């Protein structure tokens with residue numbers, strides 16, 4: 166059996182960045198289930214938030230993050246993130262990331278719910294692609310051992326301590342155990358839970374499922390962010406139309422061509438994402454359409470082609486010239502706010518297990534993520550994981566959050582349902598646990614998922630492992646959404662439409 170100081174699972178920004186830092190400390194293995202560049206990171210468009218502008222400050226960034234998080238952000242970790250932002254941006258520059266500039270200064274864009282322009286970007290709307298290419302080139306040239314096509318299927322634990330990871334070689338179908346001192350999960354989100362999603366096919370919640378089964382705590386699963394504006398053309402994938410299009414002045418119109426967002430929110434098109442997504446859902450229901458329109462036709466053509474080159478080219482390829490045509494858009498699942506519970510050093514409750522990136526819940530986002538804070542969160546807390554490993558003998562303070570603990574409820578549904586499959590699961594979650602939820606729909610979905618979970622045979626290959634993980638993640642999401650009898654941030658219950666003070670706490674799940 167092979168032994169490493171550190172094994173990292175996943176090759177998005179979290180996996181690649183931690184691998185580069187961990188390499189300075191000892192031997193590193195990076196395993197990833199597809200090719201090294203299969204990840205969500207490369208699709209990030211808007212950019213990375215950091216208070217580096219002259220009219221900005223970490224305090225202002227802190228306030229915007231807290232306001233968006235709807236009462237559930239962990240203030241201590243938000244403070245760490247905004248304070249350490251400039252240092253991590255400097256690290257990216259040193260690694261060779263070509264941030265866009267304007268008149269010799271780093272260019273900063275405005276996104277919704279940020280009070281000033283503070284989004285750094287690269288290649289216009291190709292920020293994620295530049296991050297992925299820059300970091301993966303560095304990893305490949307640094308001598309880090311990378312295993313592509315290896316799916317992590319189990320965290321190996323002995324007496325409460327992580328010993329390594331079991332991984333399936335997706336080409337041969339054989340399994341191998343890898344031992345390590347520290348295991349870092351960097352497996353990303355779970356957008357594949359939903360019928361409409363901006364996420365790539367790798368986003369199947371594997372890390373949360375593996376960690377939960379191994380005994381790690383999972384928190385905040387009821388909070389899943391929906392992106393308000395995703396291209397809605399028949400037969401075309403739900404391609405993201407970045408917030409920055411609205412930041413640059415793009416406006417939303419309904420089927421009759423009428424601008425409507427100011428009827429729903431004072432910030433109109435720059436309202437937080439949850440407000441935008443619900444408003445668009447209501448407007449679509451009111452007009453009986455499956456989309457609204459994003460209008461960028463009044464912007465100068467050169468702004469569109471230089472600031473959003475990817476979006477412009479993608480739409481053009483599908484017959485839509487966005488410099489003079491309206492863009493049909495709807496909302497889609499975008500970001501998993503919940504995840505494996507970690508402290509401000511990325512540590513889970515299992516000794517030796519860390520989590521970084523979208524798989525982790527650091528407490529930064531609370532009940533709603535401020536746009537472009539996630540890439541920053543990855544950088545700040547990945548760096549802290551490696552710092553923590555260096556001083557591992559020192560005890561860490563526990564979580565400051567107010568929490569209630571649950572294990573997954575046993576359900577005994579009696580009716581028969583169709584056998585589990587990915588598209589049925591995605592439709593179920595979209596219908597019953599999407600932008601607007603209710604007790605009735607959630608309970609129905611919870612029962613179905615419990616039946617599906619029991620009926621699954623032992624997974625043998627990548628698709629069956631991923632389906633089993635998604636069903637478990639779906640259960641965690643729905644049980645948390647049922648428990649939270651209020652509306653807050655991204656979690657909206659039509660039967661409990663207000664936020665309640667007694668729910669200013671976190672729902673944590675542990676395996677029995």
Ligand SMILES: Cc1cc2nc3c(=O)[nH]c(=O)nc-3n(C[C@H](O)[C@H](O)[C@H](O)COP(=O)(O)OP(=O)(O)OC[C@H]3O[C@@H](n4cnc5c(N)ncnc54)[C@H](O)[C@@H]3O)c2cc1C
Pocket residue numbers: 174175176177178179180196197198199201202203204205206207208209210211212213214292293315316317318351352353354363364365367368371372405499500521522523524536537538539540541543
């Ligand atoms: C379209 C889109 C646009 C976005 N735009 C922005 C933006 O502008 N700004 C911002 O801050 N955030 C943005 N986000 C969110 C942000 O990009 C992600 O949260 C972030 O990139 C996640 O990085 P990660 O490294 O945690 O996960 P990912 O980049 O998703 O990488 C996960 C990796 O883990 C691997 N993996 C998963 N499971 C296993 C397993 N069982 N075994 C082995 N390997 C596994 C995957 O193959 C992949 O390599 C966007 C997201 C999307 C989808």
